[in-house]
Amino acid sequence: MKFPKLDSPAILSPMAGVTDVAFRALCKKYGAGLTYTEFVSSSSIIRNNTKSFNKITVDPCEKPAAIQLFGNSINEVVEAAKLIENRFDIIDVNCGCPAWKVIKTGAGSQLLKDPEKIAKFIEKLTNNVNKPITVKIRSGIDERSINAVRIAKLVEAAGASAITIHGRTQDQGYSGKADWSIIKAVKEQVEIPVIGNGDVFSVNDFQEKIQYSSVDAIMIARGAIGNPFIFTQINQFLKTGSFEMCERLKILPQYLELAGKYQISFPNILRQALFFTKTLERGAILRVQITKCKNLEELETLIYNYIDEEDNILV
Numbered sequence: 001m002k003f004p005k006l007d008s009p010a011i012l013s014p015m016a017g018v019t020d021v022a023f024r025a026l027c028k029k030y031g032a033g034l035t036y037t038e039f040v041s042s043s044s045i046i047r048n049n050t051k052s053f054n055k056i057t058v059d060p061c062e063k064p065a066a067i068q069l070f071g072n073s074i075n076e077v078v079e080a081a082k083l084i085e086n087r088f089d090i091i092d093v094n095c096g097c098p099a100w101k102v103i104k105t106g107a108g109s110q111l112l113k114d115p116e117k118i119a120k121f122i123e124k125l126t127n128n129v130n131k132p133i134t135v136k137i138r139s140g141i142d143e144r145s146i147n148a149v150r151i152a153k154l155v156e157a158a159g160a161s162a163i164t165i166h167g168r169t170q171d172q173g174y175s176g177k178a179d180w181s182i183i184k185a186v187k188e189q190v191e192i193p194v195i196g197n198g199d200v201f202s203v204n205d206f207q208e209k210i211q212y213s214s215v216d217a218i219m220i221a222r223g224a225i226g227n228p229f230i231f232t233q234i235n236q237f238l239k240t241g242s243f244e245m246c247e248r249l250k251i252l253p254q255y256l257e258l259a260g261k262y263q264i265s266f267p268n269i270l271r272q273a274l275f276f277t278k279t280l281e282r283g284a285i286l287r288v289q290i291t292k293c294k295n296l297e298e299l300e301t302l303i304y305n306y307i308d309e310e311d312n313i314l315v
Helices: 021-029 042-046 050-055 074-087 108-113 115-128 148-158 180-189 203-213 229-240 248-261 266-275 283-291 296-314
Strands: 010-012 034-036 065-070 090-095 133-140 162-169 194-197 217-220
Touching (some): 010 021, 010 229, 021 248, 034 065, 042 050, 042 074, 074 115, 090 108, 115 148, 148 162, 148 180, 248 266, 248 296, 266 283, 266 296
Parallel strands (some): 010 034, 133 162
């Protein structure tokens, strides 16, 4: 099946503990072309785990909507995909997560050691699920075993609708630099849409990497944390060649409203709120105050008062 046409080539990456439904809806509002759920264990979907099903709640604005599944059992991933396919427009298989708790089970980036198994995942999914199937990988296990191009060719032949490549190895984790030459090489070798990922923290990063690699889209991860407005800026730049600035803290109340609507746990809300303060001059003081809040109402009062005070100082 064909990968859907997106309104923007700037995509919100799935991130554990970050891309809850409230944050995804906010990023979509600010122009993300596509949003992914946090990655979810296939076995937990099969077991009807409440926490996992909460992770895959979708806001009506998320169209198209994508879910990312992980697991080391092909049959489990297929069974989970069949259970949730009516909720989503795209089903993605995570073959890139470097976290120990994932790779010790043989899932995530550990699958990079067995490219044929990844291809079998895709082939069986495309034969059993009536939605576009995509896959996210890393460049390889380490710098001595870069195999992204080989895997991309295999999954294309197996029926994948698109592939995302994070330009780091499993060994790198999130350290060092993403190697976009590998992403570029994949784009040159396959016909399906290629999505690049790694080290995009600004409009300039986005423009530089999409021009260099010619990828069809770019997945933004850490660059979007606490900063949904990056999607607006990218879209403005693509249309006009310029973009406006925005104080990210002023977007936080919108997240808090959505978080209340979707009953996001308060510890998760606090963590998200802290992300929105990273660029503030007096951010350290505000972060201390945020950590002392005991509920959403206290947090909302604190943030609204802080924004009002800042506006008065500027006036």
